[in-house]
Amino acid sequence: MSLMEHLSELRSRLLKCTAAVFVLGAVALVFARPIFGVLMRPVLDALPPDGRALVYTSGIEEINVLMKVGVYCGIFLTTPVILWQIWGFVSPGLYPEERRYASPFVVMGSLAFLLGAMFCYFAVLPSMFQFLLNEEESTAIAQRLEVGRLRADDALRFLRIGEAERAGKVALDASAGLKESGEGQLSDPSRQPSEKVELEARLTGLGALIDATAAGFPTPAARLAQRQAVEKRSEAVEAFVKEDYGTSARAMDDAAGLLAGSAPTRAEELGGLWRLEKELALGKARYVAEAWTRPMLTMDEQLSLVLLLILSFGIIFELPLVMALLGLLGIVRAGFLMKYQRHAFVVCLIAAAILTPTGDVVNLSLMAGPMLLCYEMGVLAVWFIERNRKSDPNIGITPTGA
Numbered sequence: 403m404s405l406m407e408h409l410s411e412l413r414s415r416l417l418k419c420t421a422a423v424f425v426l427g428a429v430a431l432v433f434a435r436p437i438f439g440v441l442m443r444p445v446l447d448a449l450p451p452d453g454r455a456l457v458y459t460s461g462i463e464e465i466n467v468l469m470k471v472g473v474y475c476g477i478f479l480t481t482p483v484i485l486w487q488i489w490g491f492v493s494p495g496l497y498p499e500e501r502r503y504a505s506p507f508v509v510m511g512s513l514a515f516l517l518g519a520m521f522c523y524f525a526v527l528p529s530m531f532q533f534l535l536n537e538e539e540s541t542a543i544a545q546r547l548e549v550g551r552l553r554a555d556d557a558l559r560f561l562r563i564g565e566a567e568r569a570g571k572v573a574l575d576a577s578a579g580l581k582e583s584g585e586g587q588l589s590d591p592s593r594q595p596s597e598k599v600e601l602e603a604r605l606t607g608l609g610a611l612i613d614a615t616a617a618g619f620p621t622p623a624a625r626l627a628q629r630q631a632v633e634k635r636s637e638a639v640e641a642f643v644k645e646d647y648g649t650s651a652r653a654m655d656d657a658a659g660l661l662a663g664s665a666p667t668r669a670e671e672l673g674g675l676w677r678l679e680k681e682l683a684l685g686k687a688r689y690v691a692e693a694w695t696r697p698m699l700t701m702d703e704q705l706s707l708v709l710l711l712i713l714s715f716g717i718i719f720e721l722p723l724v725m726a727l728l729g730l731l732g733i734v735r736a737g738f739l740m741k742y743q744r745h746a747f748v749v750c751l752i753a754a755a756i757l758t759p760t761g762d763v764v765n766l767s768l769m770a771g772p773m774l775l776c777y778e779m780g781v782l783a784v785w786f787i788e789r790n791r792k793s794d795p796n797i798g799i800t801p802t803g804a
Contacts (some may be wrong), residue, residue, distance in 0.1 A: 607680075
């Protein structure tokens with residue numbers, strides 16, 4: 403074939419690949435929204451439970467995102483077609499004995515691309531977004547608060563049904579758990595816990611404690627003390643609104659003391675519940691002070707990042723097959739690849755550092771490790787091809803003129 407014939411053949415195969423991408427992409431557009439939800443799951447799982455949402459900054463951004471999902475899904479689904487066209491383009495340069503590798507090349511190439519995409523989705527993306535979107539100290543505080551809040555709710559439920567002793571034990575265990583975990587020091591000492599946030603959480607906790615006590619001790623004698631506690635809480639609210647936080651805190655402590663008077667035999671348990679509420683309020687204030695930044699992620703940016711990484715890993719896992727194909731064509735030799743192995747390792751590490759958006763060692767290793775392994779598998783594949791050629795003289799590079 404002449405040069406123009408080769409170019410014409412290349413154009414024909416590129417047009418076939420493009421047509422396949424458009425057809426399969428149009429089919430994928432029907433399911434673009436659920437596919438987008440699946441792709442964004444690692445991102446959303448890394449966000450706080452009350453902030454798991456993506457935003458769009460223009461009226462057409464959502465449509466553009468769905469169109470992009472369709473196009474990339476078309477490319478993903480067209481992988482077998484693309485590999486088949488690549489093989490069809492290079493097969494005239496091979497002997498008939500070598501052309502029998504067409505089906506294994508297409509099947510293994512498609513599986514390798516799928517394996518790379520799945521490795522990225524299940525192994526790389528979750529840890530990467532956890533590192534990017536969560537600060538270690540604030541995440542630890544949030545986890546301790548969540549466990550403490552669940553235990554405090556259980557204690558209030560026991561109190562509501564009249565099991566004050568059991569409620570006191572649960573509250574005591576919850577307080578002990580918070581102390582054992584340790585609050586530590588804020589990573590930014592200049593950002594101290596907000597007194598307003600702490601007292602607001604205390605007011606909420608005191609209200610829940612009053613409600614639970616009223617349900618657990620409904621006697622006429624207890625109602626008087628409970629009413630006085632409600633009045634004191636109202637005073638605390640008024641002082642809080644006026645930003646007189648000291649008076650508000652004292653009024654809440656007085657209300658808790660009056661509440662203990664509604665059940666003198668259970669004053670210790672009620673006091674333990676109030677201490678737990680105060681500890682949780684302080685923890686919430688510390689969390690707000692620590693987590694003073696909030697992610698606001700756009701649909702388009704996160705989709706571009708996820709698709710870039712998924713396609714990158716899919717291509718990385720194709721490396722052994724590409725090297726094997728180049729070995730079949732005689733373009734590369736195993737000796738050459740081994741000679742410059744150290745240089746290839748450096749290139750792989752640099753490429754992994756560029757493609758990985760995080761700076762931690764774990765995510766860098768998750769990308770550089772498979773890249774180096776795929777390179778080694780490619781070297782081994784080229785070596786096997788050369789050994790088979792030596793053992794069978796009929797296998798080799800097509801003579802000039804083919």
